[in-house]
Amino acid sequence: xxxxxxxxxxxFFFNCQTKETADIVVVNANAYTVNGNxxxxxxxxxxxxxxxxxxxxxxILDNYKSVNVIDAKGQxxxxxxxxxxxxxxxxxxxxxxxxxxxxKSFEDVVKRVITFVNTTGAKFVxxxxxxxxxxxxxxxxxxxxxxxxxxxxxxALTRVDGHAILCNQAALDLGxxxxxxxxxxxxxxxxxxxxxxxxxxxxxxxxLEHWPxxxxxxxxxxxxxxxxxxxxxxxTTVNDAGLSVEAIExxxxxQQAGDLKMRIYAMASATEENLNHFINKGIIKxxxxxxxSFKFYADGALGSRGAMLRAPYEDKPGHLGLLVNSIDILKxxxxxxAASDYQMNTHAIGDxxxxxxxxxxxxxxxxxxxxxxKIEHAQVISPEDFELFNxxxxxxxxxxxxxxxxxxxxxxxxxxxxxxxxxQDLLKAYGKVALGTDFPVEDVNPFYTFYAAVAxxxxxxxPEGGYQMENALTREQALKGMTIWAAFSNFEExxxxxxxxxxxxxxxxxxxxxxxxNVKALPNVKVNATYLNGIxx
Numbered sequence: 310x311x312x313x314x315x316x317x318x319x320x321f322f323f324n325c326q327t328k329e330t331a332d333i334v335v336v337n338a339n340a341y342t343v344n345g346n347x348x349x350x351x352x353x354x355x356x357x358x359x360x361x362x363x364x365x366x367x368x369i370l371d372n373y374k375s376v377n378v379i380d381a382k383g384q385x386x387x388x389x390x391x392x393x394x395x396x397x398x399x400x401x402x403x404x405x406x407x408x409x410x411x412x413k414s415f416e417d418v419v420k421r422v423i424t425f426v427n428t429t430g431a432k433f434v435x436x437x438x439x440x441x442x443x444x445x446x447x448x449x450x451x452x453x454x455x456x457x458x459x460x461x462x463x464x465a466l467t468r469v470d471g472h473a474i475l476c477n478q479a480a481l482d483l484g485x486x487x488x489x490x491x492x493x494x495x496x497x498x499x500x501x502x503x504x505x506x507x508x509x510x511x512x513x514x515x516x517l518e519h520w521p522x523x524x525x526x527x528x529x530x531x532x533x534x535x536x537x538x539x540x541x542x543x544x545t546t547v548n549d550a551g552l553s554v555e556a557i558e559x560x561x562x563x564q565q566a567g568d569l570k571m572r573i574y575a576m577a578s579a580t581e582e583n584l585n586h587f588i589n590k591g592i593i594k595x596x597x598x599x600x601x602s603f604k605f606y607a608d609g610a611l612g613s614r615g616a617m618l619r620a621p622y623e624d625k626p627g628h629l630g631l632l633v634n635s636i637d638i639l640k641x642x643x644x645x646x647a648a649s650d651y652q653m654n655t656h657a658i659g660d661x662x663x664x665x666x667x668x669x670x671x672x673x674x675x676x677x678x679x680x681x682x683k684i685e686h687a688q689v690i691s692p693e694d695f696e697l698f699n700x701x702x703x704x705x706x707x708x709x710x711x712x713x714x715x716x717x718x719x720x721x722x723x724x725x726x727x728x729x730x731x732x733q734d735l736l737k738a739y740g741k742v743a744l745g746t747d748f749p750v751e752d753v754n755p756f757y758t759f760y761a762a763v764a765x766x767x768x769x770x771x772p773e774g775g776y777q778m779e780n781a782l783t784r785e786q787a788l789k790g791m792t793i794w795a796a797f798s799n800f801e802e803x804x805x806x807x808x809x810x811x812x813x814x815x816x817x818x819x820x821x822x823x824x825x826x827n828v829k830a831l832p833n834v835k836v837n838a839t840y841l842n843g844i845x846x
Contacts, residue, residue, distance in 0.1 A: 331373040336366040338381035343807040355814040358842035385822040389545025389815030390755045391795035394745030397549040401531025407436030415450040437467040452506025472610035484515040494633040510609040536571045540846040543817035543836040546572040551604040564597040574799045576604035588649045602652035606633040608662035616659035623722040647673040654683040660691045667697040690728045698738035707761035708751040733780040743798040744790035760831040762787040814843035
């Protein structure tokens with residue numbers, strides 16, 4: 310009997326000794342791995358910032374010991390969200406500007422500017438977020454009241470899409486903007502022979518090129534503020550669409566110091582300076598930073614009628630929109646990037662711009678497989694052009710559909726709208742769609758993205774039954790688009806985007822199961838905890 314007890318004790322000791330030590334063990338979870346089979350799991354073990362095994366709670370506890378065992382108590386866990394198209398730094402800068410989102414009139418805009426000036430004492434004022442389509446008077450605003458209230462303080466208020474600004478005269482004077490001012494790919498809006506203060510697309514630079522530059526301190530503050538916001542929503546990787554050399558270097562330095570933990574897929578703005586710098590330097594890749602792409606603009610935005618269409622706007626006869634860059638510049642830039650290891654990600658909204666970009670991509674990428682070039686937004690597509698996405702990644706933002714649906718058909722008409730926000734059609738063409746928000750154009754909240762993709766409704770649950778539901782995504786497709794497919798679009802599918810052994814331990818714990826909760830509850834799902842490299846943020 311004494312021998313049996315000793316033998317059992319020895320066996321118990323041996324089993325304990327053979328268990329591998331993990332930094333963290335998570336058990337009793339309702340976890341969606343988003344692996345190739347879209348398997349669910351109960352548990353996983355983490356070591357050195359990576360998942361080392363995924364399995365049942367019993368199997369993980371049998372194989373691993375840890376001083377940090379988390380009992381998920383049935384809570385839902387999914388991979389950390391990846392926003393495939395946003396403006397992370399811009400979000401942070403917006404925290405230092407007038408927030409004009411949700412304004413219901415131009416008078417509301419002015420009240421917010423007055424409050425901002427009185428509170429901050431700012432000598433130069435920027436704001437962002439107004440949308441005349443949300444106002445009773447749906448015309449572009451005019452600068453008259455701003456001139457009266459702020460004759461000596463330059464004011465520049467950016468439309469929600471970033472493709473138009475309203476300036477007062479003091480701001481226009483910075484760039485010597487007059488009624489005679491013109492610029493390729495942009496418009497100085499004039500009514501009744503007078504400047505309105507509205508500048509569209511490339512004309513924006515006439516003023517902002519003379520605006521005081523953000524200091525390094527401003528940029529650091531912006532990045533840290535944006536990180537706090539994004540971690541709260543479960544974002545663990547963001548694709549920042551359009552950054553300068555200086556901004557990327559600051560991001561890298563903050564990440565290397567351990568202050569900025571967010572993983573960033575940085576799209577450098579496709580300026581001559583950036584092209585020279587990064588193509589010569591080559592791809593930059595760390596665990597937190599990936600610089601291997603350029604952001605290029607083909608046209609403007611639909612809301613400001615800058616998107617380039619094949620036939621005139623329904624609500625502005627004779628007007629086709631704007632090419633921000635000429636076809637010649639598009640082709641030359643694409644050829645240059647194609648000759649490098651870099652990816653090209655082009656903003657294209659209108660059907661004309663999308664066709665031009667698709668055709669250019671096809672030409673320059675001939676014989677170059679798996680380059681994973683993207684079209685950002687892919688918003689209005691001609692029926693015959695969907696098939697051209699067979700080897701081009703569509704990077705889309707589902708909340709654009711539910712924001713624009715109130716007026717988009719007015720812009721493009723009953724027939725063309727059928728090819729707009731057509732996510733299921735794009736998915737069928739390529740096999741994947743990368744999903745993002747375009748924040749701060751839209752809200753940061755990724756659950757709004759998921760809801761808009763699946764329900765095709767806004768937060769007021771309009772329209773009943775959903776908007777063009779033939780192009781709604783399933784919940785599985787939406788989750789993939791926000792995780793593994795977004796990772797694939799960044800050449801990072803082997804290191805993130807799913808809960809699998811060998812990948813970064815980036816995951817989030819939710820208060821509801823987004824795969825089964827009532828669809829109306831999706832926008833209200835909350836993140837209970839965000840983990841990056843297995844560390845709670």
